Amino acid sequence: MLPAGSLNNRRGVASTRMAKAATLSQAEIERFVERAKRGDRRAFGRLVDEYKDKIYSYVSRMLGDPYEAEDVTQEAFVRAYRSLPRFRGAASFHTWLYRIAGNLAIDVVRRRKRNDVSAFSLDEPLESDDGEYEREIADDTGGPEDATGTRETQLAVRRAIMDLPEKLRDVMILYELQGETYEDIAEILDVPLGTVKSRLFNARNQLKERLQSLVEAGEIEVEQ
Amino acid sequence: MTCVEVRENLVICWGDADELSAEVLAHLAECEACRLEAMLLRETRIMLRSLPDEQAPVGLTEGVLARLADEEAQVGLPGRVAAWFVPQDQPAWARAAAVGVALALAVAGGSVLYHGQQPAGNEPETVVATTQGQVPGQAEYDELLLRHRALEASQALADDPGVTLVTYYR
Ligand SMILES: [Zn+2]
Numbered sequence: 001m002l003p004a005g006s007l008n009n010r011r012g013v014a015s016t017r018m019a020k021a022a023t024l025s026q027a028e029i030e031r032f033v034e035r036a037k038r039g040d041r042r043a044f045g046r047l048v049d050e051y052k053d054k055i056y057s058y059v060s061r062m063l064g065d066p067y068e069a070e071d072v073t074q075e076a077f078v079r080a081y082r083s084l085p086r087f088r089g090a091a092s093f094h095t096w097l098y099r100i101a102g103n104l105a106i107d108v109v110r111r112r113k114r115n116d117v118s119a120f121s122l123d124e125p126l127e128s129d130d131g132e133y134e135r136e137i138a139d140d141t142g143g144p145e146d147a148t149g150t151r152e153t154q155l156a157v158r159r160a161i162m163d164l165p166e167k168l169r170d171v172m173i174l175y176e177l178q179g180e181t182y183e184d185i186a187e188i189l190d191v192p193l194g195t196v197k198s199r200l201f202n203a204r205n206q207l208k209e210r211l212q213s214l215v216e217a218g219e220i221e222v223e224q
Numbered sequence: 225m226t227c228v229e230v231r232e233n234l235v236i237c238w239g240d241a242d243e244l245s246a247e248v249l250a251h252l253a254e255c256e257a258c259r260l261e262a263m264l265l266r267e268t269r270i271m272l273r274s275l276p277d278e279q280a281p282v283g284l285t286e287g288v289l290a291r292l293a294d295e296e297a298q299v300g301l302p303g304r305v306a307a308w309f310v311p312q313d314q315p316a317w318a319r320a321a322a323v324g325v326a327l328a329l330a331v332a333g334g335s336v337l338y339h340g341q342q343p344a345g346n347e348p349e350t351v352v353a354t355t356q357g358q359v360p361g362q363a364e365y366d367e368l369l370l371r372h373r374a375l376e377a378s379q380a381l382a383d384d385p386g387v388t389l390v391t392y393y394r
Binding site: 044 | 276278288292295
């Protein structure tokens with residue numbers, strides 16, 4: 001199995017920027033959750049504002065389709081609101097949200113499989129000039145480590161992530177791109193910590209192989 | 225150290241030399257194949273980090289809130305009422321009564337499906353009320369119920385986001 005040391009290391013850049021978006025303190029979050037539980041939709045709106053980027057980017061990366069991701073994200077928050085009375089606070093609110101969104105995203109993935117729909121709508125959204133992805137790629141919020149890859153590389157990476165088996169994809173996205181901890185991922189996916197680590201290990205290996213074959217074929221370049 | 229062991233170490237730190245032990249580094253100095261492997265991992269990490277951040281589309285919060293307002297104005301109430309009134313730490317009669325109230329509201333609301341199943345032995349009785357504003361077909365209903373049951377079996381009082389429902393035990 002894995003060596004004793006953890007798979008610990010620096011996170012993807014996305015995670016540091018993701019963290020920046022958080023503006024509410026833990027106490028505020030708890031207060032808004034309590035108010036939302038009692039039916040205060042404005043309080044819930046504050047929670048949506050707090051977590052929408054996180055949840056949207058997770059779903060979008062799971063699905064590889066910005067339009068579908070928007071629907072799923074919205075649905076996830078609606079369901080979260082409905083389920084709030086049963087949220088006991090045993091899990092943290094954000095892992096609970098992730099879990100709801102993740103279940104919905106997996107449903108979409110499975111439905112696609114049944115209908116044999118291509119998992120990644122690369123062509124249309126990405127190549128249209130008014131598309132969401134245009135906005136998303138251009139939406140560079142600054143910082144020294146911000147998106148540096150070429151468009152081709154980014155596309156290839158997205159595609160390679162989409163090609164991972166869904167269990168590996170989930171862990172890869174949550175850890176490397178969303179910046180979640182092993183402990184939180186274990187809670188989100190309801191699997192033991194060791195499973196998170198071994199999936200991450202396999203995901204890295206597989207991603208490396210997929211991207212490497214593209215580099216060797218000259219289809220993408222690595223920017224150092 | 226074997227190449228296999230070295231490669232496990234490499235994956236764990238994305239081939240970053242700063243995080244490798246002296247033993248691994250010594251192996252890399254001797255083994256070209258493992259050096260190549262380390263380079264591939266570093267390249268992979270660079271590519272992964274080339275992905276930009278993703279931000280939720282403008283208007284997402286407003287969209288969510290509008291849907292919630294719509295639902296509550298129409299049929300959402302029974303489901304939420306039921307959920308409010310059925311904390312697991314309440315006595316069984318209170319839970320059953322709350323379910324009754326919720327179902328009465330559901331029937332009054334007219335567009336909330338509910339479904340009760342007679343418990344066999346000590347099995348939980350499950351009542352499902354969706355607040356989708358439309359009555360799901362039998363197949364969808366069965367799927368929701370199955371999913372809830374599976375979750376319920378896997379952990380105590382799982383939150384199944386797939387459906388608003390009420391479960392109580394006789
Ligand atoms: Zn070697």
